[in-house]
Amino acid sequence: MEQPDRPPYTIEDYGFGVLVILVTAAFVWLLLPYFGAVLWGVVAAILFQPLTAKLATALGGRKTLAAGIMLLLLLALFIIPTILLGISLVQEVSNIYEKVRVGQIDIPRIFEQLRASVPESVERLIDRYGLADFENIRRQFGLGIANGLQGLAARLLSVGQGALSFLAALGVMLYLTFFLLRDGERYGALIRDAMPLRPHLRDRLVANFVIVVRATMKGTVVVAVAQGLVGGIIFSLLGIQGSLLWGVMMGFFSLLPAVGTGLVWVPMAAYLIATGNMWHGAILAFCGLFIIGMIDNILRPILVGRDTRMPDFVVLIATLAGLQIFGLNGFIVGPVIAALFIAVWTLMREIKNSEGMLEPDAIEVEEERRPETAISDAETAAHPS
Numbered sequence: 001m002e003q004p005d006r007p008p009y010t011i012e013d014y015g016f017g018v019l020v021i022l023v024t025a026a027f028v029w030l031l032l033p034y035f036g037a038v039l040w041g042v043v044a045a046i047l048f049q050p051l052t053a054k055l056a057t058a059l060g061g062r063k064t065l066a067a068g069i070m071l072l073l074l075l076a077l078f079i080i081p082t083i084l085l086g087i088s089l090v091q092e093v094s095n096i097y098e099k100v101r102v103g104q105i106d107i108p109r110i111f112e113q114l115r116a117s118v119p120e121s122v123e124r125l126i127d128r129y130g131l132a133d134f135e136n137i138r139r140q141f142g143l144g145i146a147n148g149l150q151g152l153a154a155r156l157l158s159v160g161q162g163a164l165s166f167l168a169a170l171g172v173m174l175y176l177t178f179f180l181l182r183d184g185e186r187y188g189a190l191i192r193d194a195m196p197l198r199p200h201l202r203d204r205l206v207a208n209f210v211i212v213v214r215a216t217m218k219g220t221v222v223v224a225v226a227q228g229l230v231g232g233i234i235f236s237l238l239g240i241q242g243s244l245l246w247g248v249m250m251g252f253f254s255l256l257p258a259v260g261t262g263l264v265w266v267p268m269a270a271y272l273i274a275t276g277n278m279w280h281g282a283i284l285a286f287c288g289l290f291i292i293g294m295i296d297n298i299l300r301p302i303l304v305g306r307d308t309r310m311p312d313f314v315v316l317i318a319t320l321a322g323l324q325i326f327g328l329n330g331f332i333v334g335p336v337i338a339a340l341f342i343a344v345w346t347l348m349r350e351i352k353n354s355e356g357m358l359e360p361d362a363i364e365v366e367e368e369r370r371p372e373t374a375i376s377d378a379e380t381a382a383h384p385s
Contacts, residue, residue: 036329037173043332044074044173045180046213052181067182071174079170085248092244099241205343212339216332218303224251227261227295234287238280240268254296255319255331261292314338 031038048070056066180187188206195202232247240246246268250261265288272281315335322334 034169034172036327037169038176039329039332041173041176041180043213043217044177045184046210047217048074049181049184053185063182067178070181071178074177075174079174088244089248092242096242096245201347204347205340208339208343209336212336213332216335219300220255220331220335222303223296223299224254226299227251227254227292230295231261231265231288231292234284234292235268238284250292255323256316260296262288265292314342 052063052066052070055069056063059066192202192206195206197205228247228249228251231250232243235246236243246264250264253263254260256263265284269281269284269288272278272284274281315338318334318338319331320334322330322332322337324330326333
């Protein structure tokens with residue numbers, strides 16, 4: 001039976017399409033001051049919505065009560081500890097900067113110790129390349145460290161001074177999280193129905209978005225917290241000053257695949273060995289390799305499993321670019337954009353191979369023929385067995 005011809009679009013249809021785009025852009029522009037709050041609210045809802053649904057079932061279908069309990073758990077387990085950590089970090093950075101300023105932490109003396117521990121062969125190599133002006137290097141290095149600590153302290157203090165804006169953003173995030181935990185499935189269905197995409201393509205993209213957000217949070221944030229906590233404890237046990245700051249730095253650098261926490265503990269271990277603390281340096285190197293480093297290898301597969309298959313080089317580039325553009329929010333936005341990019345082009349390849357727009361049954365056939373997606377292929381290439 002022939003399908004009736006679809007009537008052509010009229011100028012009124014195009015006008016309405018333009019109106020939809022303009023109104024949507026205006027709404028996004030309106031939300032920009034609270035972009036971070038909205039992003040974290042959506043992420044928290046996506047991450048904890050399955051647990052909230054199970055809790056609501058256990059409570060006899062009372063979604064409001066389940067969402068309220070989950071929000072209180074988020075406050076007690078994540079938000080309040082993060083705020084306390086931030087306050088302690090401000091005090092730690094301020095104390096370190098003050099010690100550097102008054103000379104309790106003598107950077108020139110530390111540099112002299114490093115210079116004295118350099119082997120003659122290395123010193124000859126330094127002379128050959130014109131790097132023998134240790135005094136200038138020491139002065140520039142010390143000035144850079146002092147300015148860096150001063151800038152970090154000033155930025156942390158400015159965050160503390162903007163407490164009203166922070167509280168407003170926190171309130172928006174918690175408010176949004178509550179309603180998304182309670183009614184997220186209904187809102188998600190409304191958004192999916194309104195998306196101008198074929199249902200089977202739309203559902204795959206939405207599912208991929210949810211999977212990547214959950215995998216990013218489970219495999220990145222949890223690992224970062226674990227590595228930062230363990231690293232800070234090890235630094236504290238070894239008597240290294242500023243262990244809280246070093247722990248936070250290791251947690252932050254763990255967001256970067258491949259290099260990660262080694263950017264913190266490797267130079268510190270080298271410094272300890274170079275200044276004569278052989279045992280402390282060896283212990284730190286051992287703990288860095290077999291304790292801090294292994295946390296990622298053990299926890300990430302358990303938490304993420306086979307949820308996401310992006311290769312390390314894609315994650316690294318997307319994370320760095322996201323941090324550069326969006327700040328701290330970028331470590332979520334970057335990998336999500338990269339994953340959606342790969343998913344869209346995977347669908348495009350399937351459409352091209354099928355010589356037309358894939359229908360749901362065609363997608364099922366394609367998936368049976370090729371169980372691993374293009375993302376999995378890239379992972380296999382990045383991690384050959």
